[in-house]
Amino acid sequence: MNHIDASEHYDESAFTGQTPSLLTIIIDTNPRAWAALNDTLPISKAIANILVFVNAHLAFGNDNQVAVLAAHTNRAVWLYPKSPNPDSVAGPDSQDVEMTGVDGRPSHPELGTSANKYPQFAQIETSILTSLRSLIDNTTTFDLKPTTLISGALTIALSYIHKTSLAFEPSKTSKDPANPTTAPSATLAAPTLHARILVLSVSDSEPAQYIPTMNAVFAASHARIHLDTISLHGMPTFLQQAAFITGGTFLSAASNPRGLLSFLMFGFLADAEARRSLITPTQDSVDFRAACFCHRNVVDTGFVCSICLSIFCEVPENAECLTCGTKLALGSYGAKPAVIPRKKKKKKRINGINGREETGSATGTPVPA
Amino acid sequence: MSANASSLFQYLEQLKGTTFGRLYQQPSTTFAIFRRMLPHLAKTIVMAILYMPTPFLLSDLDIWIKPTAKRDKDQAISILRSLHIVLRDASPTISLNTNFKNSLRLALEGGGDHNSFGVPSTQPPPDDIDLGFLDRYARKKWDDILHFVVNSVGFSTSEKGSSGPKQSVKDLLIGGRLVERSGVTHRITQAGFTFLLQEANAQVWTLLLLWLEAADVASSSGRGLLGGLESVDMLSFFFLLASLEHGRAYETSALTEARKNMLPTLVDFGLVYIPPANPQQFFPTRLATTLTSSDTALRSVSAGFLASGEGGGGGLGDSAGDKSSIILETNFRMYAYVQSPLQIAVLALFSELKFRFRGLVSGHLTRASIRQAVDMGITSDQIISYLASHAHKQMHRVAASTRKPLLPPVVVDQIRLWQLDTERMLATPGFLFKEFDDYKEYVAICNFAEDIGVVVWRNDKKCMFFANKVEQIKGFMKDRKKSNESK
Incomplete structure (x- = not known):
């Protein structure tokens, strides 16, 4: 039927305009890591670069939106827009009170009075800087952990994106009762909002957060949200996997953190619409190692429950899966394999180029023909 | 790029390069042109090379952009050139106009003392102005x-x-x-x-x-x-x-x-x-x-009109209804949520209004009504674009979720057919290219013109084509000639 009405020749691109895009930036604010980076790229400079990047994103169209989160060592904090429920964790929220202007009129005499700045940009800058300052002021030496709560920030970002995209979706209330197929499920519909998440990472991935992080990543992948990561310091293994899974971009700027702005502008500014016509940087190797469910260790080889696919670094107690409780049969694990001595064949090996590493198994992995 | 940017684009296109140099001295102007006039890919390209310390090779651009998007790329570059944003020289690199670059950077970073984003008044505004x-x-x-x-x-x-x-x-x-x-x-x-x-x-x-x-x-x-x-x-x-x-x-x-x-x-x-x-x-x-807003933003602006208009009296109610108010059905019925006599008068130009309720008029699009409109000098494209740009929010939503055209195709076709009943010619000012030296040259030039989207008609047998813009093709032919001579 769809072919009969020949609707392809209706060029209505002039009426549809460009799809708005929402960029959520998660800034890793781990104090230790930034201290280590201080010689090459102080956080103030990094924030300035990010602000330019945010402005560039907003410059694409005035329905583009931006949200900025800080992933701290022990919590995730909204930098822009302001948290809807100003929690008491962040201490006295004096700046929240002064930001809500007078009777809704956008006249903040204390901000954006400069005639040299686009008003919206000035507003975002002020919001991010005040929130960040209060975050830094509220950080005690007790909080100085080497890793960052990235999964919490990812979760908040995802829920925010979901909330925002609801506003753009066709309303489901006034569905045509005679023709229920007019509103198909969201997976079929064209996206009305391009959303993506950019993580500015400076620390290693915390194995203890493997499960929540991966849950967030799969949720993002399901919602077709790209998860981009730029890593300035450390090795965020899980975020690397996240970029691979969600079709995002992972770049490591650890060799040259000063070039942050160039990395951002070239590698990360293109939204989903532009990426359709661009070749995005790809990763040559992805560290796919997972963390085990029992001790949160990153493992190369481990045990996998045959029922629920939980990963363990050692045989769990009583050989019962910790997640689903299935009694697992270990087969002849630990027994010495009966080795049939083979005739030693002299095989010429061109060093290394032969490809396959010494895996200890005589036959290779079966490959489908 | 939207439909209504085209008249502005035409105006800008005929300006001289030096004029652009002066326009781009103002960060707000640069920012507005960037936001309003460029297609998406062009914006991406500009942003990518904005902070690049070294010149960007055109060949690198080819690597960066997928081969399937060559058409988009050519169009983007063509627009960037005609707005004098990238320099028009034949060098293998692509670089931004210096004024444009500096101004856009200033716009993004803030700072400077150009005062181009307006100096807010320090005096308290009168109370009755909201x-x-x-x-x-x-x-x-x-x-x-x-x-x-x-x-x-x-x-x-x-x-x-x-x-x-x-x-x-x-x-x-x-x-x-x-x-x-x-x-x-x-x-x-x-x-x-x-x-x-x-x-x-x-x-x-x-x-x-x-x-x-x-x-x-x-x-x-x-x-x-x-x-x-x-x-x-x-x-x-x-x-x-x-x-x-x-x-x-x-x-x-x-x-x-x-x-x-x-x-x-x-x-x-x-x-x-x-x-x-x-x-x-x-x-x-x-x-x-909202002068430089995109269409979707304008739709939200009309929502803003609506929100601020509640309690603001009827004067604002119809300004909200001015946008996104028409529902067009496949049976040629039209329902329009409008109040102002002005809007109703506009609708009456091309439709047969049947009922009028408070805040709603309904009517038919008929052959007679369209004929009448066409006789007055309105074209079917104008009617269609009016209906599309004033389509109700719900029409946009359904169209977006079902990936169907905004207006019912059957109605759009019929409006066009009704117009064709009366007039059978469409005049497009432009240039005819013919008498090429050989077929190869024709194909190269015609394909180039097709890529930048200026070809109106082509006939491969007769080696002729008709284009509505000529500047880019001229440049291309010159470059081609030069490269042929140097061979």
Whole structure:
């Protein structure tokens, strides 16, 4: 039927305009890591670069939106827009009170009075800087952990994106009762909002957060949200996997953190619409190692429950899966394999180029023909 | 790029390179042109090379962009060149116009002392001026202008008490041939219909461009009609207005003398409001601040009109209904949530209205009604684009979720067919290319023209093609000739 009405020749691109895009930036604010980076790229400079990047994103169209989160060592904090429920964790929220202007009129005499700045940009800058300052002021030496709560920030970002995209979706209330197929499920519909998440990472991935992080990543992948990561310091293994899974971009700027702005502008500014016509940087190797469910260790080889696919670094107690409780049969694990001595064949090996590493198994992995 | 940016684009395209150099000195202008005039891919390219320390090779660009998107790329580069954003030399690198680069950087970073985003007034604004007031004021002024145009059709509208636009605005409309003077009364022209059926944003631009052209003519003929205004300065002032914040007071004294002289006319258009008590301040209205918005944003602006209009009286209700109000069904029935006599008069131009309720009119699109419209000089494309740009939110949502065209294809086709009943020709000004040396040359040039989207018609057998723009092709042919000679 769809072919009969020949609707392809209706060029209505002039009426549809460009799809708005929402960029959520998660800034890793781990104090230790930034201290280590201080010689090459102080956080103030990094924030300035990010602000330019945010402005560039907003410059694409005035329905583009931006949200900025800080992933701290022990919590995730909204930098822009302001948290809807100003929690008491962040201490006295004096700046929240002064930001809500007078009777809704956008006249903040204390901000954006400069005639040299686009008003919206000035507003975002002020919001991010005040929130960040209060975050830094509220950080005690007790909080100085080497890793960052990235999964919490990812979760908040995802829920925010979901909330925002609801506003753009066709309303489901006034569905045509005679023709229920007019509103198909969201997976079929064209996206009305391009959303993506950019993580500015400076620390290693915390194995203890493997499960929540991966849950967030799969949720993002399901919602077709790209998860981009730029890593300035450390090795965020899980975020690397996240970029691979969600079709995002992972770049490591650890060799040259000063070039942050160039990395951002070239590698990360293109939204989903532009990426359709661009070749995005790809990763040559992805560290796919997972963390085990029992001790949160990153493992190369481990045990996998045959029922629920939980990963363990050692045989769990009583050989019962910790997640689903299935009694697992270990087969002849630990027994010495009966080795049939083979005739030693002299095989010429061109060093290394032969490809396959010494895996200890005589036959290779079966490959489908 | 949207449909209503095209008239502005045409105006900009015919400007000289030096003019662009001066336009790009202002960060707000640069920012507005970047935001408004460029296609998505072009924006991405500009942003990527904006902070690049070394020149960017065109061959690298080819690597970066997927081969399937070559057409988009060529179009993007072509637009960037014609707006003088990237330099037009034949070097293998692509680099930004220096003024453009510096200004866009300033716009993104803030800083500098160009004051191009408006100097906010330090004095407290009068209490009675809020968003609702400004919206009502702008709507009133603009409706007056539209009424003047519509009334010349002969439909009498019931709204009385509006004095109509100022004589200078009337002269502008007549000078722009939107209406013609025939004896005592005025008669609308085809351009006038085009104007009426546009979105408010496009209408504002049409009028502003008319004003610009009038100023150009005045300055070239040596008459100081508009106080010696210069079109470049006027244009950058428009873009400055677009970057201001709605509902905020700005300092009049910070403007140059020429710009101060522009304010009265802008007041007549309803783009700015100057409180009579305090002429030191001016308020940009929504008409001004949305000058460089994209279409989707305008839809949300109309939502803003609606929100601020609640309790604001009927005057605002119809300004909300002005956008996104028409539901068109496959059975040619049309339901429009409009209140103002003006909107109803516009609808009556091409449809047969059957019922009128409070806040809703319904009618049919019939062969007779479309014929009548076509006889008056309205084209089917104008009707379709009016229906599309005023389509109800729900139509947009359903279209987006089902990946179907916004308007029912059957109706769109039928409107076109009804028009074809009456006229069978479409005139496109342009250039015919023929008598190529060989087929190969023809194919190369024609394909290039096709890629930048200027080919209207081609005939491979006769080795002829017709293009509506020629500058890019000229450059291409020259380059080709040069490279052939060097071989």
